[in-house]
Amino acid sequence: MLGETKEATYLSTAQLEALSLQNGTLMWRAADGAESTVEAHCAFPLSYPDKYIVLRDPQDNELGIIETLATLKPEISDAIGEQLERRYFLPQIIKINKMTERFGSAIWDLETDRGRIVISTRQLNEAVRELGPSRFLVIDVDGNRYEIKELRELPPESQAHFIGR
């Protein structure tokens, strides 16, 4: 395996030409013409989910970094986006239907972008991680994580359920 390079290689528009879609799979053509599949990783999955995308070959060698998905051709950025969506499973909470607390555990009835789910967490202050002033991660007893991107954008009732924590 190659050692880590000293400088970050941000892929230029020209270099990004090496990316192509074959049968819906993202492929990378190296300088010598060899092709390999590409795995996309987020360098900042929470702070910048669609920026600083690290591309790696199947042997985990870094091919380069894409600064922002916005500059890519739509089909390529869609393919990368789809890959990232598969790799990073972080349901977004869009509504809190109900929250009940008993004996140091809490039951949350949630609407997420991945569907409705009822989860249980430990004592509330242990289960909620503050990412920003109104951004939170809720971690359930199984270790599954759920994100509230912007508390103030949730319906008022949901906010009340959450603030009452």
Added chain:
Amino acid sequence: MSISEPQTTSKEPEEKEAANQISPAVFKKLEDMGLDGELTSDQILHIEADLDAHGRWGKRYLVATPQRLIVLSEKENGHNRGKKIRIKRDDGNELVIDLNVPLEQIERTEAKKMVGASSIEVQLKSTFANSNGAPNGNGAHAPSSIVEVVRASAALDKTIEHTAHQIEHLRKHGVLEEADASDESSWVRETCPRCGRAYPEGSHICAFCSNKWMAMARLLSYLKPYSWLVAANLLSSLVAIGLSFAPSFAIAYLTDKVFPNPTQILNGFVATAANYRALWVAIAAIILAQLFSMVANIIHGRGVASLGTSVLHDIRTELYGHLQHLSIAYFDKREVGSIMTRVQNDVQMLQNFLLDGVESIIVSALTVTIVLIFMFSTSWQLALAVLIPVPFVVGATKHYWNGLMRLWRRVWHQNSLLGARLADTLGGVRVVRAFAQEDREAKRFIGKSGQLRDATKSVEQRAANFYPVLGFVMGIGSPITWFVGGYEVLAGTLTLGGLIFFTMLLGRLYQPIQQLTRMINVLTRAMTSAERVFEVLDTKSEVQDVKDAIAVPRLKGDVEFRHVSFGYDIHNMVLHDINFKVDEGQMIGLVGHTGAGKSTLINLLMRFYDVSEGAILVDGYDLREIRHNDLRRQIGVVLQESYLFHGSIFENIAYAKPGAKPHEVIEAAKAAYAHDFIVSFPDGYDSLVGERGMRLSGGERQRIAIARAILHNPRILILDEATASVDTRTEQQIQMALENLIRGRTTIAIAHRLSTLRNADKLIVIEHGRVKEEGSHDELMAAKGTFYDLVEAQQALNTIVTIGG
């Protein structure tokens, strides 16, 4: 935990019992496909994944028989997608087949861990993939015929891993791998069989449906040794409470029997000597009753303190003793830190309960009972009227108080965050200054403090509502009493003294009821804590002495590994068929890359774990048959980072041999080349070391550890990278110390610096958990194999270090 539909959770018990049975709907579907023949086999794997093909919450089933792999999912109902909930019932939804592959067409099965989820991928043989087109159930596209078959949230990570492993086994051998039943806990996501909610990590107590009374009964059983204290307690509190009613009685008596009533006053009442005497007696009775009540209260309070602390002490001691004897595997499966906090929190909770809660419950319950008896015996109609506000008192307390507690916890949490923030920046004050970030840190602190202020304000303001509202509700009792009681007095069915007695009782009715309501919450929490503590107590050590374990007071020190295989969990073997022999007094070196399995070998020899296959023989006895204590006593270890306990150097060296004499300790220190530096410390052997003691260099700690091992005088010695964390000069000193230690003992050494193993009688090269090479240093060098390569690589590295550094 993910319960897709709360209403269906009651089904879980049956499903849990039949964890490996296919759900009826899936079975029926497979039957319809004509696969019932395959389904009768007992070699069937079945899991229910919690994500659908689109990565949304939903059910998906994977069934593997010795013939094929099938994935089914529920047919999508287009308009039900989105925010609406789909009602899922095993019998209701139609199932569709996403994938149906003969096992022989699968090249490889693999579990893939992602962030927050995991999946099973199979690689299909190219012939199959080409003729069928990559069958794909999830919209992903795979060129090299790699297909994702199921996906599940992180909750099922272990299940997914296990399943992928079993599919491979089924594919290669036609049968499932037989797993130890106890191993199931490592891959089955454990849920409470009653409600289907997941258990907390490392626990089998469901906070929602555990039987609190069982825990209560068990907690009470700790009272047995103190039964006389319990009796004295109950008696004293009964006396204290009973006596506290004396003033009310006395006043009622004075009003009715001694003081003149209005009619008497109108008729020109003249007090007799008997009246005055009665007044004196009544007042004296009040004072005496209060005096006795005080004495009884003191006895009671002291009794409760003594009882609570004693019971707590007993539980703590039992717990500590038990934790010490649990196998290392127990601590491996759980984070030591989390066990510590959990146990500490739970014990703290019990302490609060035993010291304050129990007292308050007993006193309140007795008071309420006595008050009600007095009230009903005075006037049952009035007593009933007075009970009217009770539901409101209970309701208000339940509603407000529990909400308030919740908010308070939030405030405490923010308070602790603020404390952590402060400790963090003060601890790192040098870094803050170095980067000139004082202002930013101050701003951040102000921000956090502001949040705390807001949270505290809101909870204090809510609390400010609570007591006045409660005061009002309880205050209603007074007009009720005067109104209803007044009618009775006017009607002549109640005496004035009776009414006054009643009003005095009133003040002692609502408050204890409110207290009891609050205590219900404390009680249930305490019982949950008690259950968790008992759970730890009930955990049996996995490595246990067999019934007729052999006593071996003195080992010779022959060690033999015979076909040893081992994995920390069953799917992940770390060691495979290890064979070697060490004769008494020999030294062998274990060599290999990091992660090759060297430390695992040593863990097995120490019997921190039992081998999965094969046996380790010491002096010809199977390790598992030797008495645990005899074995541990005669094995000594020097690790890479030696742990010194908080205490003096003397205590640390003598740790292995309690009661060691000073001259023995000095002798050991001398042999370990530690004596000189110890003596030059101001406090010599009495110098404190460990967490809060003086700072020692790595080499010094190591030599103290060697002295400890020398004093321990083990027959078998294990050196695990004993010189890894020190510089070359110190290494030489340690090396000399080690030579003194090794003499005459069977020694097994792991060393990263291969040069330190030059004196070993035999070297064993481990690679990927197998013995790769075996022989003396010179033999292995001559063979130019793995060992030779390792030595070469290390020498090259040393040259670079020398030139560069």
